[in-house]
Amino acid sequence: MRRALRLAARARGRTSPNPMVGAIIVRNGRIVGEGWHPGAGKPHAEVVALQAAGQKARGATLYVTLEPCCHWGRTPPCVDSIIAAGIRRIVAAQVDPDPRVSGKGADKLRAAGIEVEFGVLGQQAARLIEAHHKYVTTRRPFVTLKLACSLDGKTATASGQSQWITGEQARRFVHRLRAESDAVMVGAGTVLADDPLLTARLVSASKQPLRVVIDGKARTPADARVLKAASARTLVVVGASASQQAEGLRAAGAEVLSLPDADGRIDLGSVLDELGRREITTLLVEGGATLAASLVQARLVDKLIFILAPILIGGGDAPSAVAGAGATTLQEAVRLRDVHVRRLGQDIMVEGYPSYG
Numbered sequence: 001m002r003r004a005l006r007l008a009a010r011a012r013g014r015t016s017p018n019p020m021v022g023a024i025i026v027r028n029g030r031i032v033g034e035g036w037h038p039g040a041g042k043p044h045a046e047v048v049a050l051q052a053a054g055q056k057a058r059g060a061t062l063y064v065t066l067e068p069c070c071h072w073g074r075t076p077p078c079v080d081s082i083i084a085a086g087i088r089r090i091v092a093a094q095v096d097p098d099p100r101v102s103g104k105g106a107d108k109l110r111a112a113g114i115e116v117e118f119g120v121l122g123q124q125a126a127r128l129i130e131a132h133h134k135y136v137t138t139r140r141p142f143v144t145l146k147l148a149c150s151l152d153g154k155t156a157t158a159s160g161q162s163q164w165i166t167g168e169q170a171r172r173f174v175h176r177l178r179a180e181s182d183a184v185m186v187g188a189g190t191v192l193a194d195d196p197l198l199t200a201r202l203v204s205a206s207k208q209p210l211r212v213v214i215d216g217k218a219r220t221p222a223d224a225r226v227l228k229a230a231s232a233r234t235l236v237v238v239g240a241s242a243s244q245q246a247e248g249l250r251a252a253g254a255e256v257l258s259l260p261d262a263d264g265r266i267d268l269g270s271v272l273d274e275l276g277r278r279e280i281t282t283l284l285v286e287g288g289a290t291l292a293a294s295l296v297q298a299r300l301v302d303k304l305i306f307i308l309a310p311i312l313i314g315g316g317d318a319p320s321a322v323a324g325a326g327a328t329t330l331q332e333a334v335r336l337r338d339v340h341v342r343r344l345g346q347d348i349m350v351e352g353y354p355s356y357g
């Protein structure tokens with residue numbers, strides 16, 4: 001199962017809106033076939049492994065990181081291929097949370113006389129499909145908020161200088177996050193202050209994420225870098241009250257989405273609903289402080305990644321990573337669970353999942 005999980009992860013960032021899945025076929029203690037799902041519309045991991053095993057699959061055990069599907073989507077149901085191949089036993093790490101499957105695949109396999117077992121390395125498999133779980137149960141993308149700041153929580157100096165607080169290894173890590181995400185989101189303030197391109201450039205990328213700018217008052221300049229790069233699309237979300245000001249953005253090549261607003265403030269839940277309708281399953285939010293605070297306050301962040309640089313900036317006027325009024329008591333503060341810490345060169349990455357209480 002560990003190998004199946006490693007195989008599944010080879011397609012990280014390329015399977016949306018499908019989950020990453022790996023499969024291993026074992027007969028008489030030897031691997032006779034293996035595979036992983038390379039992308040939507042392509043054969044599922046189980047089918048790839050069955051094709052590799054051929055006749056050796058008969059009477060064998062299939063180890064798979066997720067319950068085999070039993071419905072028609074872009075490809076036929078995997079359970080039919082498994083039954084036809086003569087697999088004797090299936091060991092699956094996780095039940096598929098997709099309501100179209102969720103136990104139904106196992107039921108059909110058991111009805112065909114195949115032994116089915118769940119739970120082997122289930123926690124690791126659950127982490128692998130966390131975005132899939134969020135998407136199929138809510139039809140919203142899994143939201144990762146990435147923040148980079150100094151040890152004292154500053155994202156720039158009082159004069160606005162921010163490049164570069166973190167080191168090269170941390171920047172490569174962020175570019176890999178972009179390459180593995182369906183979309184990258186920032187607020188208009190970040191566009192005005194930093195003029196980011198928001199593409200994955202420092203790593204090998206099979207695709208570029210959709211760039212999303214939350215710009216309630218349509219302040220994004222028509223010559224902003226986020227509107228450039230033919231390899232990446234840009235969606236600017238503006239308030240309905242500012243839709244006329246957005247014509248220049250359309251002329252610059254951006255897609256403009258107009259949503260109801262309250263004095264330029266757009267309901268971020270509505271933005272996530274729209275991204276879900278576009279089959280965006282993974283959303284990386286990179287800033288700025290106001291957008292970060294709004295997402296946290298609305299309890300819309302699923303995972304938080306903080307990259308801390310070993311530098312002290314100081315200054316009461318220097319911008320902080322998260323804006324807003326903040327918690328008035330420690331009991332109201334958002335704490336992280338399942339915290340993981342690692343080094344990125346001289347920088348420190350802290351990753352965890354918000355507990356909203």
